[in-house]
Amino acid sequence: MKKISILLLLSGLVFGCASLKKRVHKSIDKSLDSSFFNNQFTGFLVVDPISRDTLYDYNSDKYFTPASNTKIFTLYTALKTLPKKAPALNYIHHNDTLYFEGTGDPSFLHHYLKDSTAYTFLKNSDNLAFCYPNFQDTPMGPGWSWDDLSWYYSPERSAFPIFGNTVMIHDTPTYSVSPNYFTDSVVQIQNAWNREKNRNVFYFDKTARDSLEIPFKTDKKTVGSILEESLVKPINIVLKMPEGEKKTLYGIDMDSLYVRLMHESDNFIAEQLLIMASGILTDTLNSENARNYILENNLKGIPQEPRWVDGSGLSRYNLFTPQSMVYVLNQLYRELPEERLLMIFPTGGVSGTLKSWYSGNQEPYIFAKSGSLSNNYCLSGYLRTKKGKLLLFSFMNNHFRHSSSEVKEQMQAIFETLRDRY
Structure with a gap:
């Protein structure tokens, strides 16, 4: 009788x-x-990583434009290839000269990142020679929109970024330009563009705004001149490093870059992370090296091979499936401590790009990366149910004519159903 009762209960x-x-x-x-x-066009996949059950599947094997969901792949690449501290620069002492080259580290004199390791090192060194040619990539990514070039979210990629490769103009409380090198290049008038297309002439209308961040065109002469002015010492630009073993100076903690990458959806950091990874894997700085390496080695089992052309997701050439997104989310889930993993991702209703969405007026339950381009909105990450389960999901929406807020409202209702019932 007892066995029958147990069987009935289990049934x-x-x-x-x-x-x-x-x-x-x-x-x-x-x-x-x-x-x-x-x-x-919509795709949605939800998976329980413990039981490996697929809880919901809708067009999950179809390709979508991912926008900044691409940064999930970039994050994984960086975590698999880069050390805990950022390689800030490579250098060799030869005779009485310090030769140095960039590694792609985005933090040097960055407007928001507070790390002075490389600056202090160069400031305290004499006879500086800057080697530039190790960068073998393009300043702009494939498929980037040409009319984004003067907006803060589209800085150029480079070997030795400085000030985040942007000019910061403030008119509060007093007028200032950072870096100072560009002070005489700012014209205070209203203009349709923030910058001339092919030269570093910037436009700032202080009657319309009190601050503006504008990408500048990078080249060896410009970067060398900014370095000279910032360090207050001459910089000699050279074509090659001397023979010998290069040393690496390590700087900012990588998790601080990862948090800004994901919380602020920082396109510049995303691009530079792939360049840094390439420098670790090869002797040149080219983001394609990093993308190819991670796909051929760590992500060989991915369900559908993506078309992956940049680190940030600015390009509409990128194509990923919800299944592939969840595959990488599962890799991250299995390879990182949960507390660290969820700290890196924005939290719904709490932080980053999700601060105004997915709070559910309860305990935080969404930890995910959003991706937005006009007519596209994607969200991929982790969902905590009321029973404490952590689910993996990728919800991708392309080609809609609604407002993105309306799309998010529809998605939030579905997420709350999952949260409450699983």
């Missing part, structure tokens, strides 16, 4: 779980089959 639990799963499916199906989603 009831299994039936109840199956029934619950069916009800959740039916609820999500109803949302995705509604008129709201009819005239756009």
Whole structure:
């Protein structure tokens, strides 16, 4: 009799779980089959990483424009290839001269990152020779929109970034330009563009705004001149490093870069991370080296090979599937302590690009990376249910004509169903 009771209890639990799963499916199906989603392209995948069960699957093997969801792949690449401290620069002492070259580290005199390791090292050194040619990539990524070139979110890529490769102009409380090198290059008038297309002439209308951040064009002469002015010492630009073993100076803690990458969706840091990874893997700085390496080695089992052309997701050439996103999320979940992993990702209702969304008016339950381009919005990451389960998900929306806020509202309702019922 006791065995029969236990069997009946287990049977009831299994039936109840199956029934619950069916009800959740039916609820999500109803949302995705509604008129709201009819005239756009949507993919959605939810997986339990412990049981390995697929809880929901909708177009998960189809390719989508991921926007900044691309940064999840960039994060994984950086975590697999880069040390705990950023390689700030490579150097060799030869005779009485310090020869140095960039590694792609984005932190040197960055407007928001507070690390002075490399600056102090160079400031305290004499007879500086800057070697520039190890950068074998393009300043702009493939498929980047040409009319983004004068906006803060589209700085150029380079071997030795300085001030985040942007000019910061403030008119509060007094007028200032950083770096000072560009003070005479700022014209205080209203203009359709923030910068001339092919030269470092900037436009700032202080009647319209009190601050502006504008990418500058990078080249060896400009970077060398900014270095000279910042360090207050001459810099000799050379074509090659002398023979000998290079030493590496390590600087900023990498997790601080990862948090800014994901929380602020920092395109510049994303691009520079792949360049830094390339420098670790090869003797040249080219982001394609890093992308190819990680796909051929650490992500050989990925369900659908992506078209992956940049680190940030600015390019519409990128193509990823929800299955591939969840595959990398699962790799991160298995390879990082949960506390560190969720700290790196923005938290719904709390931090970063998700601060105004997915709070649910309860305990935080969404830890994810958003991706936005016009007519596209994607969100991939981790969802904590009321029962404490951590689920992996990728929700990708392309080609909609609604506002992105309306799309997020629809997504939030589906996330809350998952949170409450699993």
